[in-house]
Amino acid sequence: MIAELGQFAIIMALLAAIAQSILPLIGAERLDSRLMAFGSQASLIQLLFVFLAFGCLTQAYIVSDFTLVNVAENSHSTKPLLYKISGVWGNHEGSMLLWILILAVFGAAVAAFGRNLPVTLKARVLAVQAMIGVGFLTFLIFTSNPFTRLLVPPENGRDLNPLLQDPGLAFHPPMLYVGYVGFSVAFSFAIAALIEGKVDAAWARWVRPWTLTAWTFLTGGIALGSWWAYYELGWGGWWFWDPVENVSFMPWLMGTALLHSAIVVEKRNSLKVWTILLAILTFSLSLIGTFIVRSGLLTSVHSFAVNPERGIFILFLLAIAIGGSLALFAFRAPSLKAGGIFSPISREGGLLLNNLLLSTACATVFLGTLYPLFMEALGGGRVSIGPPFYNNTFVPVMVPLLLLVCVGPLLPWKRADLVGVLGRLKYAGLATILAILLAWYVTEGGPFLAILGLGMAAWMLLGTLSEWADKIKLFRAPLATSWQRMIKLPGSAWGMTLAHGGLAIAVAGMISTSVWKVEDVAVLKPGETISVAGTDYRFDGVRELAGPNYQAVEGTFTVSQNGEFMTILKPQKRLYNVQKMPTTEAAIHSTFVGDYYAVIGDQVEDGGWTVRIYREPMVTWIWFGCTLMVLAGFLSLADRRLRVGAPAGKRKQGKREQKSQRNAAA
Amino acid sequence: MTRKSRRMYVLVVAIALLASATALVLTALDDNITYFYSPSDLKTKQVTVGRALRLGGLVEDGTFEKLDGGLKVKFSITDGAETVAVNYEGILPDLFREGQGVITEGSLNEKGEFIAHEVLAKHDENYMPAEVIEALKASGEWRGDEEQITE
Structure with a gap:
């Protein structure tokens, strides 16, 4: 009975999603406030049904209901409860349902927290969010139904793959999925903005917290996965450049770029078109991340069962989502008005360089991951690309980015004086030279490049700290003043310092363990x-x-x-x-x-x-650094300025707009 | 600073980055691609001694032996038509067994033996690497298409 209830619930969720993806769009076009408001209601209904379905599947696992194919194939009555529950997403069908659940949660969160959004934008965002839901609910129902019954249930199940019976399974996939799926909100905002034909600072203010949430969880998810692969022998250690690792890393790289470019849109009303494109690309890479490995196109250590029917469906979905959004982008982007101008040496210029480097780095990973596919399609034989490729392409692109991590935040907006900025880093520079000498002494003259690499990590950390000290006027004003300034630092400033510092620490760990293992x-x-x-x-x-x-x-x-x-x-x-x-x-x-x-x-x-x-x-140090980055994400999220969603002036203006729209609709 | 000159700067930097990335990728691809060979490929194609490659097939029954008190192992990989002897030092993956599909990474030495520095671990009892399936199909040794593709 419970399984039929679950089946019913996913079909209801699909119907709700279909309605949600059409009616609010029409409403936004005709300024019909009732149709627009339907988007919020439908997203809650959709969440309710998906949650119900997920609950039904979980219940089937807990009571070991082997009349379900999914439970019989992946569970066993003697399995500990923790693995019965985490086993729900330890297989293809269940993990798809989890994916859809998180998507629905994000949709409902936009509906619930987006009270100050302009009504038309909100309606369109929710409609786009629902379209993604429609795609994946259809995929679930027609190719990966978790509620399929067995005619002759077995006495006991086939058990979950023992390698997956690990606490890692309870936390790693859900966190990763919150990251992947979280970028769907940035994507929906981007598509909605393209439909509206308007991107402004307020738009960036709404997009940033969602992107930050997704980025924070993705960082945590990747770090957890890396730790799991480290203590599980035979999975290649903390990072192996396996296709599955790469596909989670690509959205991270793009998402990091998006996080930085959204700042420029918010503060300077510039780089708008680029930011929209990044939002689309980030989520597209998330989709590729979730599905290309599943489709069986890439050989990897951890893909689920392969089914050719699914592969085609997945490619079809990817083509619609990515192709459609890029086509819309090409069609609408030229109509977006360009924003403020800046000199190449400026905060904007620095953030743009960050974006270019991150995208280039992402492109090298993309090429390395998909090259074997191209080779095979072109009849070039089966090849594999391992860590040396990435060491020779990804690493050289990342080095300048890492070196500039502590320089960028010191650059003022619009126009900067590079000599002056570097002058402010002179103590950090001196300390870095000391750190290099120390590393050389401790390692008794280890490999030259590795010692320079540690020096780079030290430079990142020291430069970041000195920027922080600069901000609170440490040693340049009385300590009491510095203290006052420090407690008044906004959460997002703390977040930046912590994230960059955490990255430095993680880099130091990666270099040390790779070289001196x-x-x-x-x-x-x-x-x-x-x-x-x-x-x-x-x-x-x-x-x-x-x-x-x-x-x-x-x-x-x-x-x-x-x-x-x-x-x-x-x-x-x-x-x-x-x-x-x-x-x-x-x-x-x-x-x-x-x-x-x-x-x-x-x-x-x-x-x-x-x-x-x-x-x-x-x-x-790798995971300690990542933990700092995750903390940094939460600290920034707690920043009131972000939480409010829009500056006070803009908000009033937005309300006025809403009112006038409502009046117009009435 | 006009909008046009800003665009110029961005374009110049972007092109410079792309060019250097392309150069890096091309040189890296040249040196770091690992080709997959079946035992038959290894016999028929010219393979440079010492060149890194992947060799895959079934571990031939009755060929597995431990040397030097258990640290070094020796076994043969077959695709039904040809067989190649493999030497490996280290702990084997949990699922390594005679008769199972396996992929090893390493290179040929002068004697035509394969020196593996890695034997790839897989998750599942019935797992069969896609490369191995193809190699077996090519040599006509493949039996059944049932559930073996699950990873």
């Missing part, structure tokens, strides 16, 4: 010790244990440095009961300076065990 493999008998990078790992033997749905062998390592006890590591090798699939669970001890990472393999004939030990210097 140490790895050793050995066969050890109980009692034997292996020394890796100055740390001793004594193998104390193994024991067998039983988990809720698996059997495991657990090894014990006593880790010590210079005879001093440090920690105990207990890596496991598991065999899952249902799928008879082995997994390897690494044991990791994280510290500020680096991680101690141990893995146990198979037993060999003479009683020894193969073990693998890694030393990953500063690897946690």
Whole structure:
């Protein structure tokens, strides 16, 4: 019964979405306030039904209702509750439903929080948002229905892939999806603006918080995924340039550009056409990110089951969404009025350069990810493109961007004096030289480029801090004054400092762990010790244990440095009961300076065990830096100026407009 | 600063960026593409010793052996028609088994043996890399199209 209710709910949601994508558009054209208001109501109705459907599927998983194909194929009655619930989106159909749920939540949020939006813009935004919903609800119902019944239900399910039975599954996909789908709002705003033919500072003020929300979650989602891939052996470590990783990274790069260009629209009423294009491209890349891997076009470590019918449907949807929006852009963009002018050396110029570099970097990733597809289509044989390609293309493009991260915020609007700005960074420059010397000393003359890279990270961090110190007049005014200035700093200023600082820290971690990682493999008998990078790992033997749905062998390592006890590591090798699939669970001890990472393999004939030990210097800095960036996003969101949505003057004006429109409609 | 000259600046910077990115991409593509070979391809096509490539097929039954106390392993990859011996040092992915599809990355040495530095881990029991399926189809060894494409 519950499954039929879910089925009914998704069909109702589709109907609501269809109505929502047509009526408010007509309303906005005819200035019919009732039709326009219908957009808000329909978005709430749609959310209600999608939520109901999602609840039904979750319920089916919790009670292990194996009459559903989806549950039977991906769940098992002995699975722990956490994985029963997260298993809902651990498969293609369920993850599609989650995607649609988040889309509906964003639509309803625009309806609920967008009270001060001009009514016509709001109606059009909600209509575009609903069109996306229609596309994906149709896809769900016709090719990926999670509520399909089995005629002969099995006694028990086939279980969730053991590799996915990890807390990572509970948080990584939902966060990533909130990021991907969040950009749909920026997209809907862009399309609505193209239909209206008007982009102004107020428009940018509405778009920014939504973009920031999406960006914050996408950052968190990617960071979580990277951490998961790091502790899961065999997934290639914290970043492998796997197609799936790349497709989540591309919207991040574009979204970051969008976040910066929206500032220019808001503050200077410039770069409008470009910002619209970025909004379209960012969401298009999100769509590609969600679907191109699913369609089976790209081979990747983690794509779901392939179904040719789905692939064609997906390509069709992508073509309509991306092609349609770009065509509309080409048609309407020339009618948007150009804004204020600026000199190349200025805040606007800096942000534009940031945008150009980010888009170029994104283009290199795009090329590397899709090149194997082109090659194959052209009959060039099967090829794969690995990390060296990206190291030689993406990294050189990013370096100038990273070097300029702390210069841009010091540039004033319209026209800047570069010499003066660099003069304000002289202490940061001096400190950077000291940092390079320190890095050279600590690493005992490590690779030249790596030390320069660490210097670059130090420059980013120190430059960002010195810009912050500049802002609060630290050491140039009495401390009390600086303190006063500091507490008065708006949330978005804090956000900028934290985000740039976090990026610097993450970059330092990426460089260190890539260059100075140490790895050793050995066969050890109980009692034997292996020394890796100055740390001793004594193998104390193994024991067998039983988990809720698996059997495991657990090894014990006593880790010590210079005879001093440090920690105990207990890596496991598991065999899952249902799928008879082995997994390897690494044991990791994280510290500020680096991680101690141990893995146990198979037993060999003479009683020894193969073990693998890694030393990953500063690897946690990557996720610490990302955490700072996520915090920065939330801090900026909490900024009152953003939350209000529009400046007071504009808001009154907007209300007046609404009133006059209402009067006109009446 | 007029609107026109601003546009000029933006255009110049954008073109310079695009040009350098294109140059980077072209040189990187030249050096860093890894081609996929089946055992038959490896026998028929000229392959430079030491050139990085991917080799995929089925792990041949009865060829897997551990050397040097278990750290080094040796096995053969077959596509039904031809067989190539592979040497690998390190821990194998959890799902590595004889008779299963596998992709390895590495290069040929002078003796015509394949030295793998990576054996790719996959998620699933029934997973069969698309490349391997094609290689098997090409050699006529492919059986059944049922559920094997699931990843």
